[in-house]
Amino acid sequence: MTPLGVLQAVLQGRPDQCRVYFLVHCRAGATAAGCTKQRAWWSTRLLLALKATGRAPERQRARERRVSILSRAALSGAERPPCRLLVAPSGSSASTRCGIPSSGIWGPKGRSRVLCSASARMARIRISSTTVAIFLVIQTGFLLFLCAQHGGFMSQSEEKPPQVHILILSSWRSGSSFVGQLFSQHPDVFYLMEPAWHVWATMYQNSAKVLHMAVRDLIRSVFKCDMSVFDAYLPWKRNVSDLFQWAVSRALCTDPVCELFHRTDITSESACKAVCGKSPFSKVEEACKSYSHIVLKEVRIFDLKVLYPLLTDPSLNLKIIHLVRDPRAVVKSREQSAKALARDNGIVLSMNGTKVEDGQYKVLQEICRSHVQIYETATLKPPSFLKDRYLMIRFEDLVRDPLVEITAMYKFSGLQLTSKLENWIYNITHGQGPSRKREAFQITPRNAVNVSQAWRTVLSFQKVKQVQEVCKGALNILGYQLVDSEKEQKDLSFDLVLPHRKSQFSWASFSEN
CATH class of the missing domain: 1.20.5 (Single alpha-helices involved in coiled-coils or other helix-helix interfaces)
Structure with missing residues (x-):
């Protein structure tokens, strides 16, 4: 930087309000004559620079008003000018006087250093x-x-996103299809039954644990109404009927998919199959986007932590309804549909695609283990993002007092129970006759309480003891009473459904069973 550049930077257009103080600190050992010569050189250069700015027509004026050649002693005195320029040769002791970064100026003895530029107060300004x-x-x-x-x-x-996402989490033959219909028939709900069936049907040679991620990704996409996720499993998809159990979804039997029913109607699976099956698959996504609630029912998730990425996804407003049922009643129901469950059994037991029956209750043991894991994860020191987003429902409580339990589920989900739904629920839970093998996967009017207790008269006590041994931990934590004799089993006045309470049962104790 030249002397002219230094002065232009310091004066900043206010030469009459700022004095420039110039220090030439001589090097150690320099003679008095040498110091005088150096001061004279700098003084001359600075005066010439001032004149070149056009603001110093008279040399004397510039000398008197703008430039002072000071000694080191003068700087330590009482006078503190509003702005000052200190220049010292590079490496001199004067370099410690100021902390402002320096810029170089060339003098007669080599490079010098500007140690302090103009202070922030260029002029005294009075502010009221x-x-x-x-x-x-x-x-x-x-x-x-x-x-x-x-x-x-x-x-x-x-x-929160405008849509509410509800995942009904359960296992096979636990009443989940019934609970699914309680939501499907609601006019504000878009419902799909077990969309992950397509994942397992396509990749059946893998284990349930390996398929967890694929199932989760499919659920996420469906919740976001992105049905292109089915391209990997239904590359030929053309019609709504390509979806698993599509006709149980009221949303796929009404506008905009099909005009057979109105949105507020209670739909019939058989009537829907006869008329709506050839509706284009693209209508599924269109319908999904038109509802406030998206509800999926799944039986192929065995670990709640698999769903953590969905629960923490800000684009989802996900809540989980965990449906459980007495394992002894589950066994009775599974025996009615043993062949239909053989492929799923093989995936649960990691049999590389082999279909197996569950004669030794190995699959049931995994199901019981998963219910315990899900329940404990959600209730024993759960993560903060699970607060108010998990609800456990026992099938037995549901069929004993359906309106109370259904109202609780609807309230949890942000839905209102309509009078039409209330009448339908009463009819569907107060039908005549037991369930039949051909109705194993259908929702028909039955006496729900009798259905839930049928295992007590159908299963042998030997089977019951075996199931109790396999699922002892789950029976304990979910609130089901063990039976110690055939007499207790057959005595229907002896209530085996205990008042639900939080158990002190731990996962460690269950692992020992």
């Missing part, structure tokens, strides 16, 4: 207290405005 107060008020208002805007952006980003 009123002006200061107004400035502070404006500044405070501006900061509050920024905070409000920031808070607004945060609240918008943290707003």
Whole structure:
């Protein structure tokens, strides 16, 4: 930097209000004559530079008003000018006087260093207290405005998605199809039954654990109404009927998929199959986007932690209804559909695609283990994001007092129970006759309480003891009473469904069984 550049930077257009103080600190051992010569050189150069700025027509004026040649002693005196320029040769002791980064100036003895540039107060400006107060008020208002805007952006980003996502988590033959229909028939619900069936049917040579991620990704996409996820499993998809158990979904039997029923109607699976099956598959996504609630029923998830990425996904408003049933009743129901469950059994037991029957209750043991894991994960020191997003329902409580339990599930899901649904629920749970083998996967009017207790008169006590041994931990934590004799089993007045309470049962104790 040249002397002219230094002065232009320091004066900044206010030469009459700023004095430039110039220190030439001689090197150690320099003679008095040498110091005088160096000061004279710098003084001459600075005066010439001032004149070149066009603001110093008279040399004397410039000397008197803008430039002072000071000694080191003068700098330590009482005078502190409003702005000052200190220049010292590179490496001199004067370099410690100021902390402002230096820039170089070439002098007669080599490179020198600017140690301090002009101070912040270039001129003495008088500001009234009123002006200061107004400035502070404006500044405070501006900061509050920024905070409000920031808070607004945060609240918008943290707003829940417009749709509510409900996952009914259960296992085979636990009453999950019935619970699914309680949601499917609601006019605000888009419902699909077990969409992950397509994953298992396509990749049946893998284990349930390996398929967890694929199942989760499919569930996420369906919740977001992105039905292109089925391309990997239904590359030929053309019609709605390509979906597993599509006709049990009221949403796929009404507008915009099919006009057979109105949205507020209670739909019939058989009637829907006869008319709506050839509706284009693209209508599924269109229908999904038109509902406030998306409900999926799944029996192919054995670990709640698999769903953590969905529960923490800000684009989803996910809640989980965990449906459980007395394992002894599950066994009785599974025996009615043993062949239909053989492939799923092989996947649960990692049999590389081999179909197996569950004569030794190995699959049942895995199911019981998964119910315990899911329940404990959600209730014993659960993560904060699970708060108010998990509800456990026992099938036995549901069929004993359906309106109370269904109202609780609807409230949890943000739905209202309509009078039409209430009448349908009463009829579907107060039918005549037991369930039959051909109705194993259908929802027909039955006496639900009798169905839930049928195992007590059908299963042998030997089987019951075996199931109790395999699922002792689950029976304990879910609130089901063990039977110690055939007499207790057959005595229907002896209630085996205990009042539900949090158990002190731990996973470690279950692992020992």
